[in-house]
Each structure stands twice: as C-alpha cells, then as structure tokens.
Amino acid sequence: MITTNAYAAFNQKDPLGPFQFERRNPGPSDVHIEILYCGVCHSDLHQVRNEWNGLSIYPMVPGHEIVGKVLSVGSEVKKFKKGDLAAVGVMIDSCRTCKPCHQQMEQYCVEGMTGTYNTYERGTKTIAQGGYSADIVTDERYVYQISKKLDPAAVAPLLCAGITTYSPLRFAKVGKGTKVGVVGLGGLGHMGVKFAASFGAEVTLISTTPSKQKDAERLGAHHFLLSTDPAQMTKFDSYFDVILNTISANHDYEKYLNLLDLEGKMMVVGLPSEDPKISPFSLIKNRRTVTGSMIGGTRETQEMLDYCAEKNIVADVEVIPVQKINEAYERMVRNDVRYRFVIDLKTL
Numbered sequence: 106m107i108t109t110n111a112y113a114a115f116n117q118k119d120p121l122g123p124f125q126f127e128r129r130n131p132g133p134s135d136v137h138i139e140i141l142y143c144g145v146c147h148s149d150l151h152q153v154r155n156e157w158n159g160l161s162i163y164p165m166v167p168g169h170e171i172v173g174k175v176l177s178v179g180s181e182v183k184k185f186k187k188g189d190l191a192a193v194g195v196m197i198d199s200c201r202t203c204k205p206c207h208q209q210m211e212q213y214c215v216e217g218m219t220g221t222y223n224t225y226e227r228g229t230k231t232i233a234q235g236g237y238s239a240d241i242v243t244d245e246r247y248v249y250q251i252s253k254k255l256d257p258a259a260v261a262p263l264l265c266a267g268i269t270t271y272s273p274l275r276f277a278k279v280g281k282g283t284k285v286g287v288v289g290l291g292g293l294g295h296m297g298v299k300f301a302a303s304f305g306a307e308v309t310l311i312s313t314t315p316s317k318q319k320d321a322e323r324l325g326a327h328h329f330l331l332s333t334d335p336a337q338m339t340k341f342d343s344y345f346d347v348i349l350n351t352i353s354a355n356h357d358y359e360k361y362l363n364l365l366d367l368e369g370k371m372m373v374v375g376l377p378s379e380d381p382k383i384s385p386f387s388l389i390k391n392r393r394t395v396t397g398s399m400i401g402g403t404r405e406t407q408e409m410l411d412y413c414a415e416k417n418i419v420a421d422v423e424v425i426p427v428q429k430i431n432e433a434y435e436r437m438v439r440n441d442v443r444y445r446f447v448i449d450l451k452t453l
Contacts, residue, residue, distance in 0.1 A: 106130060107137075110453055111166045111238035112427050117155035120431040124164055126234060128242050129226075133179040136248045138191050143236035144170030144262040144420070145446035147292060147353045148376065150434050152223045156378045162223050168236025168448070169195045169221040170264040172257045182245045190257065192249040192410070193241055194264035195400045196220060198227045201246075209404035211247075237427060239453055249407050252414035259419035262292060262445040263410060265400065266420060270297040270349060271409040273372035273398035274304065277347045281305035286330065286345040288361055290317045293351035293374055295421055295444040298324045301349070303416050309345070311361070320443070324421075332360065343391060345369055355379045362387040362395070370394045420445045426452035 106127040113124035131137045149167035151157050171193040175185050185191055198219035199211035212218050219227045222235030235241075251260050270293055279285055283306040287297040290312050301308045302325030309328040310321035318329040331337050343366050350361060352375040362371055362383065369391060383395065401409065413419065421444045425433055433446045 107240065107242065109234075109239050111234065112430055112453070113164045113166045113234075113237070114153040115164050117153065117161060121153065121237070124166065126164075126166070128240065129231070131177060131179050131242050133181040134244050134246075135179045135242050136182060136185050136191060136245050137176045137178070137240065137242050138171070138173040138193065138248070139176050139240050140171055140173040140236055140238060140450045142172045142258045142261045142424075143168040143448045143450060144265065144422075145430070145433055145437070145448060146170060146265050147437060148265075150437055151353075151376065151378065153434070157376075160223070162225075162232055164232070165223055166234035166237050167222055168238070169193070170261045170266070170447075171221070171236035171241060172251065172261045172264075173241070176240065178245075184245060184250060185248065190251050190253060192251050192260065192264055193221060193236070193243050193247065194249065194268065194406055197233060197243050197247050205402075208402070210402035212400045212402055237430065237448060239450060246403060249410055251410055254414055255417070255419050258424050258447045258449070259422050260410075260413075261447050262296070262420035262422065263413055264406070266292045266296045266445060267413065268401040268406045268409050269293055269374050269398070270351070271300050271412070272401035272405055273349060273374060273396070274300050274347070275405070276396075276398060277370050277372060279304050279306050279347055283307070284344060284346045284366070285309070286311050286341075286348040286361070286364060287326070287351065288312075288332075288348060289351040289375065290314075290321055290444070291351060291353075291440065292420070292442075292445040294349075295324055297349045297351055298326050299418055302326065303418060309341070311348075311364075338364070343367075347372060349374065351375045353377060356381075358383050358395070359387045362393055365391055365393045367391045368393070370396055373397045422447045424449050428452065
C-alpha cells in the first residue's frame, strides 16, 4: 500500500484538515501519478457539506480536476511512461461492459460510474479519495494525456468544468450561426463562453451581475444580458437556439426557458441543491427541450483536451496553497473567484 498525505473533510460542518490514508499498489493496468495541481469544483463544496441528498461519505478527500506527473506504470499500460504529464477527471472506473461503456460514454454506465471521490472503489469497501492529495493510482482507461504547451495549473479545471461544458455544446451541434446564451459566469460558465465562441457561435452571457460584462466580452462573448432587467429579458424572448445553464444555486428555470426560440434547447449542467420546477406551458411554447448533460466519456474528454491544446484554451485560475482551501470554499459561496481555484499540491 502507498501512504498518501491529503486534506480531507471529516464531517459536513468542520473545516478540512490534514489527513493520511493508504492508496492501493498499482496493478498491471494502473498509472501512479504524483499530483501537481487539483482544481476546486463547486461540487466539492456540495459534497463536503453533504448538500446532495445525504450521500456524503467521510472522511472525504475531494478533488476531481487532477493534473500530475507519472511516477510509475503497470506492465500492461500502453499510453503512459514515467515522467509523462497525465490527468484524471471525475470518474475512475465503470462496469466497462454495458452499452454506454462500449461507446466510451462511461459517465452513463448502467451500473453507475465510479467517481474519483465520495464513493467506494469498484468491488471493494475502500473509500475512493480524490485530488487534494499527494498522488493517485488510476486505471489507464480513465487517465488522459495533456499537452506540454499548456499551463498545467490552468489545464486542471478542464477535467470537470471544461468537459462539462464542451460535451453539451457538441451534443447540441453548436457552430457558426448558432445563438448561444450562457447563464452564469463562474467556473463552468467561463469555459462555456470560451468553447461556444471558439465553435463560431454568437454568444451572449446572461448574468445577474452587471460588472461581469467586461469580463464576458474578454472571454469571447458578443453580447451581455442582465437577467434582472425585465426590458432586456423581453428583448431576448424566444431568441436563443441553445442555453447553457451553469448555475449551481437554486433558481427559476422558466425565466431562461422563455428565452429559447423554436425547438431551442436548455442544456443543464449546474446542480442546485433543490429540484427545479418547470411549467409545461414554458415547454410546449416553441417545442422547447430541457436536457441534462454529465461530464463526458473517456473518448470525448481526450478529444476536448486535444482541442484545447490546438486552440490554446485553458481555464482562468487562481492558484492557492492547500492550507487556503477552507477560505476558498467561503469565497466560492460569495462568488469571489475568477474563475476557478486550483490547489498547488507542492504546498501539501
């Protein structure tokens, strides 16, 4: 077994603190990675604070936006060698035999994917622990190659915020001529703006915060819609082909559904703690659709990382020492980050 240092939550109320646990020894198909950087996702906060239907398992080492350097590989590993840069995202296993797994859409595994943390390693009673730690051991299938051209700290959020926005925009066939509204300019939203603009869409950032207009334009948005202004909302009624809803706070879905044009789609990627309510009348007008999307499979995640290397797309990040994680959580609640915290694990 490998003794690993980390920061963990021990219950839903107390601050995260130092923790030591055991990783498994690498098997034939495993990659052992020294973690250099780990992004801080809003879902980390939700799970640490047990805000998702009481599903939290403690002690919990959060973190599923992982970039690191390969320490060793098993005898059957083909894609990696010692010293390579490598990344791990939201999942570390799946059944590998069902239809979604055969299509490399493992996030929709019939049995349920195995998350990077807050779950049990498949077929065991060992708690899977995430990236706020010194290292990780993961099967090669769920490890990704990343370009040396990009800043590794800024790459880390691509493993969740990046693929979570890339996948639904690709599914909706966003391209030149598509009118896209991105709701919320946070960790997810800022990546949604970057991707939609890079795909050639006409992009509008929709926000409750007027001060975000300048940043939205810097990131690639062509327009800004202040959702608290009734006149502006009326102007954009039935306007968009696609709305990417990234809001993780509780909010009114219908407000944004009314902005969709004929056969428009609202792609939901934000995860509020309360279930939303939707009137059927908002759906039948213009034959609108509400579609959920969960990260991406292994093939699409690698595709996204390759695309980002080609187009020089990374997240906007604020790098912090691990000792600042509790402060970072409080700042996330206040929406005081532009736009993703990333932990430098050499501070562990």
